[in-house]
Amino acid sequence: MIPPVVAHSFDPRETSAVIRAVLEQPVIDALTPLVVLAKYALLAVALACLLRPALLGRLGWGYYAVVLVVIAFGQNMAVTDRYGFAWLVGNTLIQLVVAAFAAADAWGRRTRASPEQLRRGRLWVLAPAALAWLFPYVVVGEDVHAGLKLAALVNEAGLTYCMVTPVVLALMILYADGVHAPTLSVAAWAGLLFGVTNVATWFVLAPASWWMGVLHLPLLVLSGYALWLSRRTSIDRSQDSNRT
Numbered sequence: 573m574i575p576p577v578v579a580h581s582f583d584p585r586e587t588s589a590v591i592r593a594v595l596e597q598p599v600i601d602a603l604t605p606l607v608v609l610a611k612y613a614l615l616a617v618a619l620a621c622l623l624r625p626a627l628l629g630r631l632g633w634g635y636y637a638v639v640l641v642v643i644a645f646g647q648n649m650a651v652t653d654r655y656g657f658a659w660l661v662g663n664t665l666i667q668l669v670v671a672a673f674a675a676a677d678a679w680g681r682r683t684r685a686s687p688e689q690l691r692r693g694r695l696w697v698l699a700p701a702a703l704a705w706l707f708p709y710v711v712v713g714e715d716v717h718a719g720l721k722l723a724a725l726v727n728e729a730g731l732t733y734c735m736v737t738p739v740v741l742a743l744m745i746l747y748a749d750g751v752h753a754p755t756l757s758v759a760a761w762a763g764l765l766f767g768v769t770n771v772a773t774w775f776v777l778a779p780a781s782w783w784m785g786v787l788h789l790p791l792l793v794l795s796g797y798a799l800w801l802s803r804r805t806s807i808d809r810s811q812d813s814n815r816t
Contacts, residue, residue, distance in 0.1 A: 574665065579656030588777060593652040594660055600646030600731050610639065610730030614739055615705060621743050625690065628747055629683030633674040633755065636740045640671035643733050667733060670762045677755040685750035694746055697797070700790030701742035704735040709783060716774075716781035734770060737763045738790035741798045748798075753805045760798035767792030 576590045601607060617635045621628045644667040648660040677683055707729035710719030729735040741760060744751045771792050774785030 574662035577659040577661055579658070580654075582655055588773065590652075590655055590658055591660060592773075592778075593655060594648060594650040594658050597650050597652065598647045599649050599651070600642070601728055603646075607728050607731055608726045610642075611705070611726065611728075612730070614639070614730045614736060618701070618705075618739055618743060622746075625685040625687055625747050625750070628685040628743060628751070629681055630678050632678075632740065632743055633683060634678035636736070636759075637671045637675035637678060639731070639736060640667050640674065640733070643731055643736065644668050644671065647731060647733060663733075666762050666765070670759050673755050673758045677752050682752035682755060683744075683750060685747035689747045689749040691746060691748070694748075697742040697745050697794060700794055701739045703787070704738040704790040705729055707732070707735050707787060709787060716784040718783045718786075734766055734788055734791045737766075738794045741794045745794065745798050745801060748801045748805055751802075751805075753802045756798055756805075757802035760795045760802060763791055763795030764799055767795050 575584065576587065576594070578590060582590060613635070617631055621632045644664045648663045648667075649658070651657050706720075706724055707727050708718065708720040708724045709716050710721060711717075737759070741756075741763060744756050744759075748756065767788060770788040771785050774781055774783075774788065778784075
């Protein structure tokens with residue numbers, strides 16, 4: 573609900589155009605070495621947490637908090653041709669709130685996962701997480717299409733909120749019994765908001781780039797599932813507490 577901050581005034585009806593302009597050329601994309609490093613840092617964190625779930629709290633939530641702070645500013649600011657400098661303040665604030673919850677979880681060791689808590693029936697979440705990490709697309713003219721090129725191995729997925737979040741949520745879903753439910757709930761709720769907005773944008777408002785809508789389905793699906801799990805886990809723990 574917070575309008576973008578821009579150097580040049582614009583008609584409020586152009587808000588979606590401003591948002592798209594910023595996300596197409598955020599300032600962070602200019603830092604190519606950091607973009608590549610972040611993509612593989614995310615992969616390393618994910619693999620480490622899968623192999624040693626005890627790291628899920630400190631490393632998983634901790635890394636997510638740090639990278640969200642970078643994303644909150646770097647992905648939501650741009651110098652555009654039409655609007656000049658533009659800043660999506662609303663996106664920044666939401667992502668900073670999630671970063672604060674993730675940081676508090678990591679600092680307070682609220683999430684305590686163990687190998688025994690792995691739910692093998694949920695291993696399917698790794699497929700959409702892998703799609704988000706790979707982020708395979710090509711731009712033809714002004715539209716986004718499906719495509720797998722070498723560039724997918726060095727693209728901006730590691731510094732893109734909508735691609736980082738599904739990877740983190742997939743890890744948390746696998747060990748949800750040991751994950752602090754309030755933290756998972758906040759992260760999932762924010763992810764669901766962004767997921768619904770992006771899917772509606774790319775499938776309805778910009779159907780020529782429908783593939784980008786497909787690439788946001790991992791965020792939508794995993795956020796919705798994680799939100800449901802966090803709610804169910806909270807209820808289960810409350811009932812267990814009442815029995816004792």
